[in-house]
Amino acid sequence: MYRNALDFLACPICGHELFLADHVGNDEDITSGIVGCERGCGKYPVRDAVPVLLPERCQQKYEAKELQGSTRDRFSAEWHMYRYGETTWGVTVEERLPVVLHELGWSKEDIAGKVVLDAGCGNGTLSHALAELGATVVAIDLSEGVFRARQHCRHENLHFVQGNLYFPPFKRGVFDAIYSCGVFHHAPDTRKCFAALVPTLKNREGARYFIWLYSKRSTLFNLTVEPLMKATRRLPPHLLVPLCYILAPVVEVASRSLTALGMHNYGSRTLRDRAIQTHDLLAPTFVWYHSFDEVKEWACEAGFEEIHQTNYEPTQKALSSGLRQLLDKYRSICRPGFGILCKGSRVGA
Ligand SMILES: C[S@@+](CC[C@H](N)C(=O)[O-])C[C@H]1O[C@@H](n2cnc3c(N)ncnc32)[C@H](O)[C@@H]1O
Ligand SMILES: [Zn+2]
Structure with missing residues (x-):
């Protein structure tokens, strides 16, 4: 530290x-x-x-639910599966970075000198890439993955913390931006998690809060896949992790076949990445699904004045061709979800 x-x-x-x-x-x-x-x-x-x-x-x-011991253990097992130097969620960090800047609405020049919270930083590779761009980054995660992250992603502008976003261990009004991808829907209450971090933002124009969450799923999904996931969420890590390694080649062959047949467009992954992704689907204790309108309401109540849903369409004319290609790839690897960027000068402390 x-x-x-x-x-x-x-x-x-x-x-x-x-x-x-x-x-x-x-x-x-x-x-x-x-x-x-x-x-x-x-x-x-x-x-x-x-x-x-x-x-x-x-x-x-x-309550034990708020302390989230089980979430911590399950994500600790997930990040233990990760090997540094390999892809995360099917992309390299170099591929991910332009998408993250697009989500934050900042250029590389804008982010330099800013103080950014990576809320639920996972393996820390993205936090490190943001620090390399000149931001001061505070990267927090509940899992034991932060210890490996600190070992592998060390940077003088990067501070790793083990903490629970339900009880944010931060001063008020210290961050120019909060970035959180795929995290709050794994807390016992997504909205409470969102609200808990608002006071840590600086109360100034330009401060911003980005989150990416799972969107609501079809009735078919809720009736078929969701009950299966509820069952696997009860499996202990020492059984679930090997199961995910066994399932990974099966899922990979199935998704490549569906893509080859033109029935879907799934990006291919290495088997370890696929195993981690499968674990991410089957392991978390809490998984909530939301709509953009629902989260927009939370943001309005928190005092944000500008709230936008992130546009991941690779067809946007204003984007560089490189970013359009990356967005295309990103869409093929992402689970159904949405990004939301909130700005406002009357929030934060
Ligand atoms: C799906 S991973 C996403 C990691 C990272 N944001 C990324 O995009 O690669 C979700 C992460 O959220 C963390 N997490 C879940 N609940 C949390 C909480 N209450 N406080 C802090 N981190 C939490 C997990 O430990 C896990 O690393
Ligand atoms: Zn105290």
Whole structure:
């Protein structure tokens, strides 16, 4: 943990400042130690250079569902499957970056110097790419994946944190942008997760909040696939992970065949990537589906004035041909969902 991470971090229980109570490593780069809440309500470990800002110490105050132990274990198993240097969700980080800038409505030049929260950063490769563009990035995840992420994606402008977005361990008004892809619908209550982060945005024009969520599915899906997923969500990781490796070639052959027959357009993946994707479908404890209008209402209530649904159509004339190609590929690998970008100068602190 770099000491200047404390500029952004706060106690997940009461929101007050944190101080470094004890540490090993040099003063600016702390490998292990303890950070304490100024108000005295908790002491949190720094493990393998990552502050662990989970509110477990106050467990009696929260229900197990809110603490999300099962979500943490299941995504920890998922990111353990990942190998650094390989694709994530069927794309390289270089392919993903232009799409992320498109989602945020920023150019490479715009993002340099901004403070960005990657909320639910997964393997950390995207957070690292954003830091490489000159942003200061705070990357938080509930899973143990953050420890591997810190090892493999180290950057002086990148701060990894283990935390639960339900109890955001951040100061108010510190981020120029919040970026969150495929995360909030895995919390016990998507809306609560969205609302919890609003005060961490800067109260200024240009601040923005992007999220990507699963969209509502057909009745057929709800009657067939959803019950199957409900069953697999109860399988322990030591059974589900091998099952996903077994299913991966079957799913890959099926999706390539459907694409070859022109019945669908599924992007091909490596078998490990396919296994991770299959795990992502079958493992999460909570999975919620929303509509754009529903989330727009939450954003309006939070005070955002400009709310846009992201256009992923590769046919938009204003886009460069490179981005159009990437959007085309992106659409072939994405599960059904939508992006929403919220802006407004009356939100945040
Ligand atoms: C599908 S992955 C997406 C990862 C990353 N955003 C990406 O696009 O590659 C969802 C991530 O959300 C994290 N997550 C789920 N619930 C969370 C919570 N309450 N707080 C923090 N992270 C959470 C999981 O651990 C997992 O890494
Ligand atoms: Zn506190």
